[in-house]
Amino acid sequence: MTDPNSDKTAANEGQRLQWREGDMPYSEAFGDHFYCQSDGRLECGHVFLGGNGLPERWADGGPFLIGELGFGTGLNFCETWRQWKTARRADGRLHFMSFELFPMKAEEISRALSRWPEIDAERQTLVAAWPAEPGSIVSLELDPQTRLTVACGKALDGVMNAAAGFDAWYLDGFAPSRNAEMWSVELMQAVFGRTKDNGSFATYAAAGFVRRNLISAGFAVERRKGFAGKREMLCGTRPPRS
Template identity: 65%
Template structure:
């Protein structure tokens, strides 16, 4: 169970991080349904961490994607791990063994700046190493679905700030969505102030609630 000394928090649920990803991000954003439309689909993530969310998403994407679909997965990470650390953390789940090996074999020994990896003609990963607000503000991309997966708001409030969540909204396509494990009141208020419609939903494992929502359609 990897633990961040910087934020004094675990990287994912003690119950099952892979199942948490499926519940909080993949299901809440209705990805299996939305991928069927084909074309290019863009996922944004705050907090790459061990790469668990990406690997589980890649596993399901390969199984469900239409032949003409493309996935762009963009993540923002201040403290990128080394390949050996990612490999050790993700080896817990044999279900994503293929995806773990593909990620670790392509991940740089000294990650910095922006890491771009093409896994196949249909899948591209980009990880911006540095401050999320600075990197996102400078980005011209637009996102269809967000994984808001920073450490606990009480331990890492900058990842849930009004300024960063406003930038998330500004880089979200109309009808774009988000999911997050947290239901903290100030996070909900910041998301609503940014312009998202926000819904409380059943949380994963022992968490009673989580938040999900969408950017309203363009007028």
């Protein structure tokens, strides 16, 4: 329950939020903002959609499965859904599956996303469908061509329990220096093992150990220009099986 006399609210057990600059959530548990302070929506487009070659890859139609480490506010999903609606073919089907340890409340998601009028329709639909008390799995059919699944709990457990067949990954945990578990070699290996041949990943992170863990897992990794003055980001693909 939100305390009207405080600008802090308990997101859930084990996680507390601060609200900075009005509607920008900050995690006390990880000591980090949930998205880029300059413009998280534009960062999503540059890093996650651009780094995975989207929406161009949707031109082939058919099913497309995106995995995300860290659902957070739902910003990446809403921006992806917005772009998906403009680019999808009639036979296209998007399944966006995210892994989140501390799911937010609907009102917190709404507050965090209210700063972007571009995704207002997606925000409202997501918030209206979001359960009051998320269980271990949140599964939402948001339109006839779009499904959202959020597996609540540790990312490694969730990914290990997921079926293979991911076309693209958004690696978007809190900063590696603050949440190294989300960038571990074990988790990167699990992500790799569930990625299709020629499937891709993208991340804002460029720390040396993150790059090494991705390469060790089996990905072909490349550096690209980062967003908003950040020197580098990483993206790459799973090479075809011989």
